[in-house]
Amino acid sequence: MTIHQAPARSVEQKSTGGFAIEAEDLVKSYGEVRALQGLTFSVPAGGIFSLLGPNGAGKSTTVKILTTLSRADSGRATVAGHDVGRQPNKVRRAIGYVSQKSAVDPEATGVENLTLQGQLYGLRGAPLKQRVAELLDQFHLTAEGGRLVRTYSGGMQRKLHVGMGLLHRPSVLFLDEPTIGLDPEARAEIWQEISRLATDEGLTVLLTTHYLDEADRLADRIAIVDAGKVVVEGTSEELKGELRGDTVQFEFAEPPNAELVNRVLSDQDDAMSEIKIDGRVLRARVGNGATALPATLAALTAAGATVAAATVSRPSLDDVYLRYTGRAFHNTGNEVPR
Known part of the structure; x- marks a missing residue:
């Protein structure tokens, strides 16, 4: 990375x-x-x-x-x-x-x-x-x-x-x-x-x-x-501002098959980038989230993936953190002893 x-x-x-x-x-x-x-x-x-x-x-x-x-x-x-x-x-x-x-x-x-x-x-x-x-x-x-x-x-x-x-x-x-x-x-x-x-x-x-x-x-x-x-x-x-486009997030009923998901996303007209899967959650960046979200949701469902929730949003600091560290912003609670 x-x-x-x-x-x-x-x-x-x-x-x-x-x-x-x-x-x-x-x-x-x-x-x-x-x-x-x-x-x-x-x-x-x-x-x-x-x-x-x-x-x-x-x-x-x-x-x-x-x-x-x-x-x-x-x-x-x-x-x-x-x-x-x-x-x-x-x-x-x-x-x-x-x-x-x-x-x-x-x-x-x-x-x-x-x-x-x-x-x-x-x-x-x-x-x-x-x-x-x-x-x-x-x-x-x-x-x-x-x-x-x-x-x-x-x-x-x-x-x-x-x-x-x-x-x-x-x-x-x-x-x-x-x-x-x-x-x-x-x-x-x-x-x-x-x-x-x-x-x-x-x-x-x-x-x-x-x-x-x-x-x-x-x-x-x-x-x-x-x-x-x-x-x-x-x-x-x-x-x-360094992050162009929108963030789309899909939450699955169970952890998805990464190969299946990547294949579905690669077939979409509006190509997605910075795709990350964390447990049951998939996040990616796309040029126009408003049009990409329903089409991708339909394609995932047709491929057999059970999507529990889907959202689209403008770039946030969470997205910035994801981009530069490779993971979403989570607090583990594992502080180094002071």
């Missing part, structure tokens, strides 16, 4: 700077498991950059290296102009980090959580009180600030966690799976606040996610990560 690499950046762009994050050939292993295999990407200052990939792709390992919580076996990385390996303290002062697992203390109030976070960064007195009040207001938690966090909803706890990452006014914010486990309404609220941070405050946000819609909705640029490497990078529209 051929992996298509993202277009090379110009020498001028590299030499003039302007990148808030640069990762070059990062390698990291946990025992015999290779979590990162030469991962490379750069994040321009300002805006939202997403590392998109299924569980176990290496996203959280990357963030832990960039936030100085782990060391790469080899490779180089800079954040906010500071070398992650040689200047970890400068990196820590320049960044905010919101991990997958909540760092809030459920037995403390919202005010107490924010205050402690500020004290860790050396804030005291009136400036600290003012900053805590600002963040509670910003995340619509003023009325709940005096309550114990264990009484908060999941969405409220997550907003407080993001607020803690912003308390010292970082220039780069790392959000590792920020909406995992949240209901749709809470997700939408977090999305709105992330967008505002980048748009109104000029913050650089690195967002890791395994939600296709989240990356599509929020990110200015997306790097798709698979097996510890970036396989393609670009804006959502650029990535989807």
Whole structure:
């Protein structure tokens, strides 16, 4: 299988700077498991950059290296102009980090959580009180600030966690799976606040996610990560624009005979390409899905294949992932131990 690499950046762009994050050939292993295999990407200052990939792709390992919580076996990385390996303290002062697992203390109030976070960064007195009040207001938690966090909803706890990452006014914010486990309404609220941070405050946000819609909705640029490497990078529209035509998908009652299916598809007037069979599901690309779908469905049925469902759609990030990795976007749940 051929992996298509993202277009090379110009020498001028590299030499003039302007990148808030640069990762070059990062390698990291946990025992015999290779979590990162030469991962490379750069994040321009300002805006939202997403590392998109299924569980176990290496996203959280990357963030832990960039936030100085782990060391790469080899490779180089800079954040906010500071070398992650040689200047970890400068990196820590320049960044905010919101991990997958909540760092809030459920037995403390919202005010107490924010205050402690500020004290860790050396804030005291009136400036600290003012900053805590600002963040509670910003995340619509003023009325709940005096309550114990264990009484908060999941969405409220997550907003407080993001607020803690912003308390010292970082220039780069790392959000590792920020909406995992949240209901749709809470997700939408977090999305709105992330967008505002980048748009109104000029913050650089690195967002890791395994939600296709989240990356599509929020990110200015997306790097798709698979097996510890970036396989393609670009804006959502650029990535989807590389895929011509439509995606057709057939779901069979039982796994189909690959030889039979390929023969039927090759006989159609509108030739299909990038044909992939995954269990009971067949996906392919075609010039005009609206006309190809009914004709292909009829031909498959006539050949003895039992089709349970058939759909046609415009290109999506799932299709992009399929093209560059050779498989559909699935989350296995097999995360590398952290």
